[in-house]
Amino acid sequence: xxxxxxxxxxxxxxxxxxxxxxxxxxxxxxxxxxxxxxxxxxxxxxxxxxxxxxxxxxxxxxxxxxxxxxxxxxxxxxxxxxxxxxxxxxxxxxxxxxxxxxxxxxxxxxxxxxxxxxxxxxxxxxxxxxxxxxxxxxxxxxxxxxxxxxxxxxxxxxxxxxxxxxxxxxxxxxxxxxxxxxxxxxxxxxxxxxxxxxxxxxxxxxxxxxxxxxxxxxxxxxxx
Amino acid sequence: xxxxxxxxxxxxxxxxxxxxxxxxxxxxxxxxxxxxxxxxxxxxxxxxxxxxxxxxxxxxxxxxxxxxxxxxxxxxxxxxxxxxxxxxxxxxxxxxxxxxxxxxxxxxxxxxxxxxxxxxxxxxxxxxxxxxxxxxxxxxxxxxxxxxxxxxxxxxxxxxxxxxxxxxxxxxxxxxxxxxxxxxxxxxxxxxxxxxxxxxxxxxxxxxxxxxxxxxxxxxxxxx
DNA sequence: TTTAATAGAATAGTAATACTATCATTTTTA
DNA sequence: TAAAAATGATAGTATTACTATTCTATTAAA
Numbered sequence: 001x002x003x004x005x006x007x008x009x010x011x012x013x014x015x016x017x018x019x020x021x022x023x024x025x026x027x028x029x030x031x032x033x034x035x036x037x038x039x040x041x042x043x044x045x046x047x048x049x050x051x052x053x054x055x056x057x058x059x060x061x062x063x064x065x066x067x068x069x070x071x072x073x074x075x076x077x078x079x080x081x082x083x084x085x086x087x088x089x090x091x092x093x094x095x096x097x098x099x100x101x102x103x104x105x106x107x108x109x110x111x112x113x114x115x116x117x118x119x120x121x122x123x124x125x126x127x128x129x130x131x132x133x134x135x136x137x138x139x140x141x142x143x144x145x146x147x148x149x150x151x152x153x154x155x156x157x158x159x160x161x162x163x164x165x166x167x168x169x170x171x172x173x174x175x176x177x178x179x180x181x182x183x184x185x186x187x188x189x190x191x192x193x194x195x196x197x198x199x200x201x202x203x204x205x206x207x208x209x210x211x212x213x214x215x216x217x218x219x220x221x222x223x224x
Numbered sequence: 225x226x227x228x229x230x231x232x233x234x235x236x237x238x239x240x241x242x243x244x245x246x247x248x249x250x251x252x253x254x255x256x257x258x259x260x261x262x263x264x265x266x267x268x269x270x271x272x273x274x275x276x277x278x279x280x281x282x283x284x285x286x287x288x289x290x291x292x293x294x295x296x297x298x299x300x301x302x303x304x305x306x307x308x309x310x311x312x313x314x315x316x317x318x319x320x321x322x323x324x325x326x327x328x329x330x331x332x333x334x335x336x337x338x339x340x341x342x343x344x345x346x347x348x349x350x351x352x353x354x355x356x357x358x359x360x361x362x363x364x365x366x367x368x369x370x371x372x373x374x375x376x377x378x379x380x381x382x383x384x385x386x387x388x389x390x391x392x393x394x395x396x397x398x399x400x401x402x403x404x405x406x407x408x409x410x411x412x413x414x415x416x417x418x419x420x421x422x423x424x425x426x427x428x429x430x431x432x433x434x435x436x437x438x439x440x441x442x443x444x445x446x447x448x
Numbered sequence: 449t450t451t452a453a454t455a456g457a458a459t460a461g462t463a464a465t466a467c468t469a470t471c472a473t474t475t476t477t478a
Numbered sequence: 479t480a481a482a483a484a485t486g487a488t489a490g491t492a493t494t495a496c497t498a499t500t501c502t503a504t505t506a507a508a
Contacts, residue, residue: 139266
């Protein structure tokens with residue numbers, strides 16, 4: 001089986017659609033590698049330009065600034081995630097099993113697809129963990145929010161929140177619980193790697209630890 | 225009643241202790257105001273220097289860079305928070321009431337103390353909400369962690385985690401739950417203000433909403 | 449009381465960042 | 479085959495994140 005997944009990333013996020021050209025795809029792919037390697041603060045268009053042997057000016061033809069490029073990458077991730085959720089929940093009808101599948105997705109690396117988007121999924125995952133909150137923790141959040149750049153994230157949240165309401169229609173905070181689960185899944189993974197004293201991780205598998213913590217948290221909270 | 229609260233902020237965070245001089249205290253106080261106003265990314269030592277009518281070079285005599293200054297401010301906050309927790313829990317012995325008091329603290333503005341530290345507590349609170357994760361979401365986290373700059377945060381977490389274990393000794397994730405509560409309290413307040421669709425906030429009091437969400441989450445999760 | 453150390457002000461300078469602008473050249477498309 | 483679009487090459491600007499030096503005022507130690 002081989003198929004292509006494609007989704008439109010909000011066109012306010014780029015000046016020129018990077019999906020349409022070789023260079024554009026190179027920019028995004030190498031941006032993921034470089035942001036992973038350097039961290040978002042140390043990442044610059046200059047360094048990216050050197051990496052792919054082009055010029056800063058050329059990269060500015062695709063993206064206004066590095067913040068928009070980060071948002072572009074995250075939008076791609078959230079859209080892909082929503083697709084994966086949809087895909088994995090197909091033919092499931094037990095709400096509990098569906099929610100377990102969602103938590104498994106949130107705490108696993110993205111599957112490696114072939115084809116057009118050969119982004120490094122491990123790096124992408126790590127970027128989401130370490131950098132995604134920098135996309136919204138900015139002073140001009142209300143300005144950038146007007147361009148609907150957080151729509152894929154909101155859509156994913158609302159899809160998961162619906163599953164929670166399906167499981168327990170009386171639970172009062174389905175969206176807040178969803179964002180808490182998602183953000184906590186990132187944090188706990190980050191803490192487990194970097195500030196383990198802030199977690200209860202034990203030496204063994206960290207992903208398993210985060211997974212069991214979140215499942216416990218979720219199902220106790222929405223118990224009928 | 226009038227008393228002075230004082231705690232030592234880790235001396236690796238400054239070149240010269242700002243608490244010892246008028247200028248030093250001015251730097252910290254105005255840094256809080258400016259970071260609140262501009263956001264951490266737009267905040268620079270140059271702008272701060274202009275604000276307090278001194279020079280960049282002088283500020284560099286106190287702090288190596290703006291990241292260390294942010295850490296200094298956050299360390300002050302976490303130490304103060306731990307003091308407040310200790311203070312509020314005095315003479316309480318019911319673990320449930322203690323935990324409720326902690327959540328109330330996490331979702332309230334800091335009390336305005338008089339005296340030496342007339343930092344704007346509302347601004348400080350907002351900085352913790354919007355900027356604190358930028359203190360640890362950096363590439364060189366393991367380097368800076370060696371200087372124990374996260375000790376006050378870890379101490380506070382461990383104090384709260386102990387309360388959870390006191391309430392339910394069998395609960396397996398007291399630290400992870402604590403960090404989730406703390407970070408979620410920031411996130412949900414931020415989202416309620418800026419991306420309300422990611423929460424279940426209704427028009428009325430946002431602090432009350434976050435508080436009831438967190439209490440519900442906490443006590444359901446640690447139910448015996 | 450003189451000396452010496454320190455704090456801060458003033459100024460200058462550097463490398464890097466985050467862009468913008470222009471123009472020539474190559475590639476694509478009509 | 480001409481026109482349009484994409485890219486490369488180069489240059490330039492304001493700002494940032496520092497470092498260094500020199501001078502003066504203040505304070506502390508000998």
